[in-house]
Amino acid sequence: MLPALTAILLCQLAGETIAAATGLPLPGPVIGMAILFLVLLLRGSVPTDLGQVGGALLANLSLLFVPAGVGIMTHAARLEAEALPLGATLVLSTLATIAVTGLVMNRLGRTGRRTDG
């Protein structure tokens, strides 16, 4: 477990370093994801313990957003004052984005293994 966790942290650290050094408009962990991906590609397989540690983190990914989500309380006044326009904007734009992306990909991305509906 420790080697896998260390490998993940090293990728993140490398990602943070690259982000800070180059000013790339990407967060360190996203660059870290690209680094780990390249390492796996070069290695040709996922080590068992990395699969387990990664699986445990990803199985609980929703939980990890809770502390940031609770930060909503610090903007309660603005959210209350603009509840309706903001709520309508958030719902409409999110639905539009999902619909456009999903429909374009559904049209272009037929990978052959799909039952047509």
Added chain:
Amino acid sequence: MGERLSDIWVYLAASPLLALTMTLVAFQAASWIHVKAGRPALLNPVLLTVAAVVAVLVLTGTSYETYFEGAQFIHFLLGPATVALAIPLYRQFERVKRSAFAVAASLLAGSLSAILASLGAGLVFGVDAASLVSLAPKSATAPVAMGIAEKLGGLPSLTAVFVILTGILGASLGPPLLSLLRVRDEAARGLAIGTASHGIGTARALQDSEVAGAFSGLAMGLNALATALLVPIVWALLF
């Protein structure tokens, strides 16, 4: 007695233990309720947990800063979890390669839709100027969205709130919307949810299948880049 209780609360609130335990208990209770209720889209576990924790903090007069001192240990794991998204991506790489062009085209269309729809709807519904700039990058993952909003004169912490709300909305409403539109391909579903609602959407997509999770994680990474490049251009063209 009441005074003693509040003394004990103040004492416990000062250590990370209370915030951590409260978050874990609330999340597991929320997940249990979500499953028991038949997994309704709007009873999203993140939404329920956030609501419960905010209620406790407000009722006890505890500040967000005090809560976050403990909860930061959970928050920290977001970074490693994001790195770990490389694993499903690697396992599904053959499939991603086969649809590389479709991924690029859908992502670009989705990223532009996110920016234009937030600005358009924001203008139509009359949100104020500071909120409008902070809305534009909200489909990108939080650190990227906050950086973009700051550069354009928005409020980074407000952007973080919009990012979270967009994530919860996409994770809860995305799957039923895609089914309604007859988008059944797991790759397309994952890509759509990840483009619109970053990591929170990806957490939801991973529950459906590894294919959806891999495409969602990929979309989250690519849309961070696309949003960072596109928002300043769109903003300069429109305003």
